[in-house]
Amino acid sequence: MGFRMKIQEKLQLILKLSGLTQQELAGRLGVTFAALNRWINGKAVPRFKAQEKIDELYKEFSGEKQVPKTVIEAKKGIILKNQKDHADIIKEILNNPDIRDQFYLSLTYNSNRIEGSTLSENETAAIMFQNVALPDKALVEQLEVKNHQAALRYLFQYLAEDQPLDEELIFKLHSILMNAIKPDAGNYRYHRVRIMGTDVPTANYLKVPELMKELVGDISKKTKDIFSQIADIHSRFEKIHPFSDGNGRIGRLLMHAMSLSRNLAPVAILQEKRRLYTTYLNKAQMKDDISLLEDFVCDAILEGYRILERK
Numbered sequence: 001m002g003f004r005m006k007i008q009e010k011l012q013l014i015l016k017l018s019g020l021t022q023q024e025l026a027g028r029l030g031v032t033f034a035a036l037n038r039w040i041n042g043k044a045v046p047r048f049k050a051q052e053k054i055d056e057l058y059k060e061f062s063g064e065k066q067v068p069k070t071v072i073e074a075k076k077g078i079i080l081k082n083q084k085d086h087a088d089i090i091k092e093i094l095n096n097p098d099i100r101d102q103f104y105l106s107l108t109y110n111s112n113r114i115e116g117s118t119l120s121e122n123e124t125a126a127i128m129f130q131n132v133a134l135p136d137k138a139l140v141e142q143l144e145v146k147n148h149q150a151a152l153r154y155l156f157q158y159l160a161e162d163q164p165l166d167e168e169l170i171f172k173l174h175s176i177l178m179n180a181i182k183p184d185a186g187n188y189r190y191h192r193v194r195i196m197g198t199d200v201p202t203a204n205y206l207k208v209p210e211l212m213k214e215l216v217g218d219i220s221k222k223t224k225d226i227f228s229q230i231a232d233i234h235s236r237f238e239k240i241h242p243f244s245d246g247n248g249r250i251g252r253l254l255m256h257a258m259s260l261s262r263n264l265a266p267v268a269i270l271q272e273k274r275r276l277y278t279t280y281l282n283k284a285q286m287k288d289d290i291s292l293l294e295d296f297v298c299d300a301i302l303e304g305y306r307i308l309e310r311k
Contacts, residue, residue: 008039011040011054014058017275019275022037025057029050061275066291076298082302082305086265086308089260089264090156090260093156099308104149106307107152107256107266107268109124111148111252112145115249117144118137119134119142119145143179148249151253152256154173155257165216165219165254166220170216170254173250173254174186174243174250177250181245188205188242189205191205192204193244195238198278200239201239202241212240215236215237215240227297227298228294231284231293233254234252234254234281234297238251238281252269255267255300265301265305265307265308266304267300268300268306269296280295281293
């Protein structure tokens with residue numbers, strides 16, 4: 001198989017793994033749609049600089065990227081510097097309704113979109129803040145918006161009262177999130193489940209209570225490296241998959257809780273980064289390598305600071 005074929009394969013895999021359109025991929029590579037089309041169809045070979053960009057994108061979306069430890073440590077340093085500028089983040093959020101509502105909107109919209117919601121950010125805002133009912137959208141999607149907002153409202157208030165990150169909190173968040181959607185809201189699953197789109201094996205449902213007690217015990221352990229802890233806990237939580245539905249959203253709410261409890265901004269994962277997020281989460285679960293997920297968590301916390309600082 002020649003070099004030209006390898007470039008074609010990489011481009012096709014990037015399109016498949018990233019979910020980007022050809023137009024979007026051309027933009028990422030800094031070339032025209034026509035040039036990219038010629039490369040994909042084997043009618044032309046990209047120059048060396050373009051080949052390097054293609055390689056970088058391929059590694060990024062396939063999970064083969066290696067992030068130097070120095071880069072991750074530099075991001076952690078920026079976050080810890082930001083931390084010093086905010087004496088009490090949860091109170092700052094609650095005392096500034098515009099910041100609070102922006103977190104409600106961004107975290108709800110992005111988390112639901114990651115799970116497949118079709119609602120736009122404007123539609124999500126209308127449901128949340130104007131109690132608008134959208135007749136052309138599924139009722140369950142609109143319920144998911146109100147419930148996620150209610151779960152965040154509960155979580156922020158809970159953290160403001162300096163209460164523990166325990167199993168009762170996880171049950172309570174799930175009961176709010178799945179209220180009027182699932183009959184088993186607030187209870188662990190009692191049957192097998194599969195994580196759609198991956199080969200990651202989930203825990204036997206009989207072992208879920210025991211595994212969750214162990215996980216919650218590890219959440220409460222004080223560690224110097226909260227970023228690594230968040231990545232590790234999130235990877236394990238999603239692999240346990242303790243609920244019949246809502247595991248992704250509860251897992252992300254738990255990430256916010258862990259970050260906020262250490263006076264750091266929420267972990268704001270943008271829906272346009274869903275493919276990277278799932279690739280890095282999969283690598284953490286299947287290869288026991290959390291480095292890419294840890295780097296991703298740092299980026300998401302920095303995104304949280306952008307919301308906090310009205311940027």
